Amino acid sequence: MNKETYLGVDVAPLTYKQVIKEITQRIDQNEQSTVIAVNPEKIMKSQSDETLRGLINGSTFQIPDGVGVLLASKLKGGQIHSRVTGVEMMGYLLHLAEQKSLRVFFYGAKEEVVTKAIENIQHDYPNIIVAGYENGYEQDNNKIITHIQESEADMLFVALGSPKQELWIRDHKDQLPVKVFQGVGGSFDVYAGNVERAPEFFRNNGLEWLYRLIKEPKRFKRQLALPKFLFTILKSK
Template identity: 60%
Template structure:
């Protein structure tokens, strides 16, 4: 799996299906896998913070979550053909877990959010086994590690916000029997129904950022990361 590099940050060119196939093989081999979403904002942050850059580059899969990454790949003649968003990757992994009888653990968000997400996921994905869940306000992490291991979960979704969730995964992964880790940010809010995604047309056109900006104009400063990122990519090219 040859990865692409943007301002020193690795990005996996794999599609959803290719990642699932690779994950399935790694599970059979008993290997652990980590998934982190990469967008222009995160690349800019990584160039300011070596710790964040290392977190991203050490991950198994750096999924191209952001239209800016797709544009950058085209500018550099790369092989990234489609966006692989964090929330859709989680959905594909949940489908995979239900089909292959792999149990899941959810960690993060507020109690009402994670419990409702569990309920909605179980309703949506027939036969899925949510082995356990915990909200994001745990203070005894040793007890949490024991709970996750006792659950027998194969997949763990961590919703603590980035990069906190990735730091947590990096620190505790050696002590966990889990095989697939994904930091999912606000995805539990989506699965719980508390947050509505952009309409499908916006998603297909890669314009979720525009939809969110229209809904929350205060996000304008964050969106400036996109032109800044593309300018730096073009100059470096």
């Protein structure tokens, strides 16, 4: 696929449905796929972190999660016309797993969070096959690997925070039978009902960042990555 590049970071100009179509084709061809959400904060951090930049660019699908990436594409005359958020991408993948009877494994977060998330997911996707789970506090990495191997999982969601989750996927994917990997950050908290998503108005108008800032003013420092990113893009333009 043709990818757009912003400050040395690749982004795939695909919609949810296009990503799912390509992942489905790759599953049929017995190929592994990795999905990583890209936002201005990650792109700016990657300017001084070559490992992070390599993790992003080495993934199969770099989805444009963040209104800043959408705006940058518009400024550059690119083809990214809508956001593809990590949490909603997870929902599309869960739907795919249910449709194709794929076995799903969940790794990360606190015990009570991951188990509640699975409970709610099974309610929303009654035919989904949960292959197993491990919480994010299990210290025995060999045990985790063995558990996933024995589960014969086709799809793996890793919620360890970025870039730890992407590093874990990169380091272990060749040992696993999994065909689809996604690092999902705090998405287990969303599915568990512990974190409320922004109202539809904010999401549809690219203002989710503003809603989060209103709810959590301490995020202000992190949100500065957005204007810094756009200013840098404008300078490079």
